Amino acid sequence: MTLPRITSPHAKGANRTQRVMLLVMAAAVPGILVLSYFFGIGPLLNITLACSFALLFEAAILALRQRPVAFFLKDGSVLVTGLLLALALPPYSPWWLIAVASGFAVVFGKQLFGGLGQNPFNPAMLGYVVVLISFPVEMTAWPAAHSIDVAAGLQYVFFGQALPDGWSQATVLDSLKTNSNLTLQELWDSNPAFGLFAGYSSEWVNLSFLLGGLFLLRKKLFSWHAPVGMLAALFIMSLVFWNGSGSDSHGSPLFHLLSGATMLGAFFIVTDPVSSATSVQGRLIFGVGVGILVYIIRAWGGYPDGVAFAILLMNLCAPTIDYFTRPRTYGHQTAKRGFKTGE
Amino acid sequence: MLPEISRSVIKNSLLLALFAAVTVAVVAITQQSTESRIATEERAAQIRALGEILPAHSYDNALLDSVIYLNESLLGHRTDTPTYIASVEGQPAAVILQANAADGYSGTISLLIGIMADGTLSGVRVIHHKETPGLGDRIELAKSQWIKSFDGKSLNNPEERGWAVKKDQGDFDQFAGATITPRAVVTAVHKALQYFDQNHAQLFAHLKTTEVSQ
Amino acid sequence: MNPSFRDITINGLWKNNPGLVQLLGLCPLLGTSNSTVNALGLGIATALVLICSNAAVSLIRNAVTNAVRLPVFVMIIAALTTCIELLMQAFTYELFQILGIFIPLITTNCVILGRAEAFAAKNSIARSSYDGLMMGLGFTLVLVAIGATRELLGTGMLFTNMHLLFGSIAEHWQVVVFEDYKGFLLAILPPGAFLVLGLLIALKNWIDQYYAEHIASTAEVTAPAVSRRVRVTGVVD
Numbered sequence: 001m002t003l004p005r006i007t008s009p010h011a012k013g014a015n016r017t018q019r020v021m022l023l024v025m026a027a028a029v030p031g032i033l034v035l036s037y038f039f040g041i042g043p044l045l046n047i048t049l050a051c052s053f054a055l056l057f058e059a060a061i062l063a064l065r066q067r068p069v070a071f072f073l074k075d076g077s078v079l080v081t082g083l084l085l086a087l088a089l090p091p092y093s094p095w096w097l098i099a100v101a102s103g104f105a106v107v108f109g110k111q112l113f114g115g116l117g118q119n120p121f122n123p124a125m126l127g128y129v130v131v132l133i134s135f136p137v138e139m140t141a142w143p144a145a146h147s148i149d150v151a152a153g154l155q156y157v158f159f160g161q162a163l164p165d166g167w168s169q170a171t172v173l174d175s176l177k178t179n180s181n182l183t184l185q186e187l188w189d190s191n192p193a194f195g196l197f198a199g200y201s202s203e204w205v206n207l208s209f210l211l212g213g214l215f216l217l218r219k220k221l222f223s224w225h226a227p228v229g230m231l232a233a234l235f236i237m238s239l240v241f242w243n244g245s246g247s248d249s250h251g252s253p254l255f256h257l258l259s260g261a262t263m264l265g266a267f268f269i270v271t272d273p274v275s276s277a278t279s280v281q282g283r284l285i286f287g288v289g290v291g292i293l294v295y296i297i298r299a300w301g302g303y304p305d306g307v308a309f310a311i312l313l314m315n316l317c318a319p320t321i322d323y324f325t326r327p328r329t330y331g332h333q334t335a336k337r338g339f340k341t342g343e
Numbered sequence: 344m345l346p347e348i349s350r351s352v353i354k355n356s357l358l359l360a361l362f363a364a365v366t367v368a369v370v371a372i373t374q375q376s377t378e379s380r381i382a383t384e385e386r387a388a389q390i391r392a393l394g395e396i397l398p399a400h401s402y403d404n405a406l407l408d409s410v411i412y413l414n415e416s417l418l419g420h421r422t423d424t425p426t427y428i429a430s431v432e433g434q435p436a437a438v439i440l441q442a443n444a445a446d447g448y449s450g451t452i453s454l455l456i457g458i459m460a461d462g463t464l465s466g467v468r469v470i471h472h473k474e475t476p477g478l479g480d481r482i483e484l485a486k487s488q489w490i491k492s493f494d495g496k497s498l499n500n501p502e503e504r505g506w507a508v509k510k511d512q513g514d515f516d517q518f519a520g521a522t523i524t525p526r527a528v529v530t531a532v533h534k535a536l537q538y539f540d541q542n543h544a545q546l547f548a549h550l551k552t553t554e555v556s557q
Numbered sequence: 558m559n560p561s562f563r564d565i566t567i568n569g570l571w572k573n574n575p576g577l578v579q580l581l582g583l584c585p586l587l588g589t590s591n592s593t594v595n596a597l598g599l600g601i602a603t604a605l606v607l608i609c610s611n612a613a614v615s616l617i618r619n620a621v622t623n624a625v626r627l628p629v630f631v632m633i634i635a636a637l638t639t640c641i642e643l644l645m646q647a648f649t650y651e652l653f654q655i656l657g658i659f660i661p662l663i664t665t666n667c668v669i670l671g672r673a674e675a676f677a678a679k680n681s682i683a684r685s686s687y688d689g690l691m692m693g694l695g696f697t698l699v700l701v702a703i704g705a706t707r708e709l710l711g712t713g714m715l716f717t718n719m720h721l722l723f724g725s726i727a728e729h730w731q732v733v734v735f736e737d738y739k740g741f742l743l744a745i746l747p748p749g750a751f752l753v754l755g756l757l758i759a760l761k762n763w764i765d766q767y768y769a770e771h772i773a774s775t776a777e778v779t780a781p782a783v784s785r786r787v788r789v790t791g792v793v794d
Contacts, residue, residue: 100741108752134743136477140520178522302449302475355625362617362629366636373640377647384650477742 017116021076023219024268027212028083031264034208035091038145038201042091045157047083049095053102054082061111077116081105084124084268088261088308089131090142092153094160097138101127121315122275125308132308140304144169144193145201172199173260173304176251184245184252198258206263213267222271225280229287230266230294231257237295250299260298265290265307275315282318282325289314289321393427393439396457396466402429402436411549417538419443419451419531428549435460435547438539441470444531448523449473452482456535460543463497467532472524479524489516489525498536506533559680562687569691575668576699576754577761582666585659586700587750591711594718596704597697598652599659602641604693606663607672610634611689614677630673631664638664652721668696703753710753711745713738 035043058078062069072078085101105127113119132139141163143153155161170178172193179187188194195203217224238253256262270276270290277286290310297306389407390399397406409430412423419442429437437459444452450473457465467490469482481487492515507513508526517525539546560568575581582603589599613633621629642660645653653660663669672692677685709715713735719727743749 096739130743133746133748134477134741135739136475136742137520138739140478351622351624355622358621359625359628362621362625362632366632370636370639370643373643377643380647381643381650384647388650388654476746477740 017075017077020221021080023216023221024080025076025083027216028087028209028268030208030211031087031205034204035087038205039091039143040150040153042143042153043086045154046086046089046091046093046098049093049098049157050086050089050102051079051082053099054078054085054106057103057106058111061107062115065111065115067115072115075116078106078110081110081123081127084264085127087264087268088124088128090139092143092157094138094157097131097135100134101131103127104130117274119274120318121312122269122272125269125311125315128308129312132303140170140174141168142171143167169193171260171304172202172255173251173298176249176255177298177304179247181247183247184249197252197254198256202260203258206258209263209267213263216267216271222273223280223283225283226270226276226287226290227266229284230270230291231262231287233288233291234262234295235291237292241295241299256295256298260305261307262294265294265311269307269311275318277318277321277325279322279325279327282321285321285325286314286318289317392455392468392470393457396455396468397429397437397439398465401459401465402431404428404430406439409550411546413440415538417534419445419534426546428546430550433550435543435550437465438543438546440535440539442531442535444527446523446527446530447472447474448479448521448527449475452524452527452531454528454531454535456532458536458539460547461497462536462540462543463495463500464493464532464536466491467493467528469528474524475521478518478521481518481521482524482528487518489518490528492516493532498533498540506530559684562684565684565688566691569688569693569695570698571695571761574695574699574761575671575692576696576703577758579668579671581668581671582696583754585662585666586696586703586754587747589656589659590700590703590707590750590753591745592708592718593701593704593716594652594721595655596700598645598649598722599656599663600693600697600700602645602656602660603663603666603668603700604690604697606634606637606641606666607669607693607696608686608689609637610669611672611677611685612682613637614673615680615682615685618678626678627674630670630678634669634673635664649722655721668692699757702757703750706753706757707744707749709734710741711743711749712740 032043032047055073055078059069059073062072082102082105085105086098089098089101105123108130109121109123109126110116110119144166147166149164149167152161152164152167156163170193172191175187175191175193182190193200195201197203198206213227216222217227234256235253238251238256241250242252243249251259266287270287277283290307293310293313294306297303297309301309303309386407393406406427406429409428410425411428413426414420414423418424418440421443424441426441427439428435429439437457439455439457442454442456444454451471452469452474453471455468455470457467459465468484469490472480472482474480474482482490484490501514504512505514506529508515508517508522508529510517510522511526513529515525515529569575573579576586585599585603589595610630610633614630617629617633638661641663642653645656645660672688676688680688705715708717713733715732715734716727716730719730723730744753
């Protein structure tokens, strides 16, 4: 009789990583649809390019590192990185910009640290910040909603042709930041980029990402702590520093919750299990930190939106947060408080 | 006879003092021998910087010595700031003044502005700023020619409302992705021209007093 | 005991390179490596201080007692740095203005005190000066490699503003490598210094590893089965 030579664990669930990644991609669908409604094929173009480049770089570096290429590509994590990157970049980003961003995300953000599970920073945000710092002109060229000239867009993406006048439009966060003499009401009336509460397009995009995020929350992919911490902190910060609707306004709480990358960050990036804090308490602190930093950067910083910077800065803090929020080990006495407050 | 410990302390102190004296001497000799050359280089560098916005042939006085100090809120000054008065045969030729724009995208932008006696701009240069690399830093001549668009402009050319960036219905280009920086620079230059318009008599009065005192 | 000149050369330029292996003097290495001219200027200044301080330390190594050794070394290094600073101010004024605080900071560059302590205090003047030269050269080479890489990636050009160092003959040394280049700003900004240094270290380690493997494989070919017999642990395949 031969005994099967299998080591534990013997009971395996479905391929966890793969399932998680598929769910995340599914949850992004409403956001992608809404983005496409406003910006035509731009977002889809971004996604196709970013995912292809990310796959290419991942395969190349896995081969260089002499790891099984197909095995690691199948877990889908690189596709999620590409997808999130594509959603954060302005629709119709030039192909080389997407290549640089995906390259940095996969090679420098993930593989150089040892691949999935080892990366201290969220790869997508790292790639995004690299191109944001390096190519600020391209990164501020968000197309104006609906008025997309597809042919011009394609020529810009693939052949570097100059964009026609009026093709791109400052985002609402940018307009608010560069505003010097208009009250909020005047700004709303004068600029078609503003919608009901936040941006004409960005409020719907944010709501759709919120929808996707709630789906993931319901599927128990992550606990509520990090996203709620971030959104609550952003809300409270914008309420405390809400200085009216004059020309020096920083924008209302609702405006901050529904513009820029708030919801994408809160439900798709802050919840990254690898680069965020691990304990429940730690995740709450992590989220709150992100929310506070987002507001600080938006209101007083050098860039209109701060979600990517805030997340990378908190990624840096995650090990420290983990150190101070370690749950009590069973049988050890020291953490009396932890025993009462924890579950 | 001193105990051994004291002897060693004294020996070491003397040794240290000796080396201190030697190193100080080396530094002193180098300093002595380079002093005059450094002074010349410093002046030459300053002249080159001023020559960027006011060509050397447009004045004949010793520009670096013809300096007055201003502390004008209109020019954004916070401390006494040097202003150079240029003349040709004792007659007013131009002024070079420094203006600070506090409303840049991140921090103060310091400008060196040359204004001819007739009120036209001979040139503007940014001497210090902290604007975003790749966006606002195109006010530097090293990055773009934009700053040269002020050459030859004056208070009435363009008209009052033309002294703004195109986004604010003015005459001056903004940069792709950056409005605040050029807006701040345009406003600061405009204010400097207004200041010159109101005060050129006092500024050039300095020329006469130095003339007399010499 | 006395290291040969060949060993000193290999140590300074490669095996114990101050920039890539000892990782000493990172502050100027990262701070001034955003263009070739800045890197070269600071590299030469550091190398000069290093040669002179090594020579001076070696000269007085038998005169100073252990108790005042370090203060004396620091005094020598500080004095030499001040002299270099004054000379740069006199002869390359514009470069001096660009490099700014990094020139006085040469005093605190650990490579210099490190070499004074580890080498010059124990070796003859000739060897110490030569060690200073090789360490300085190794530092300069790494600095210039980082500077040139960052300049090329960041602006698409090489050797911009070399006249700051070499005078008017270098007016036209600037080479446009990539026409119509967007400019990868990150390379010029501080993070670029860390990234390029990291990549250079990786490259050096890769080359070392490649050679080690190469030598090992040729050794195996030339020295046959004998080596396997000596092995007493592990599996012989």
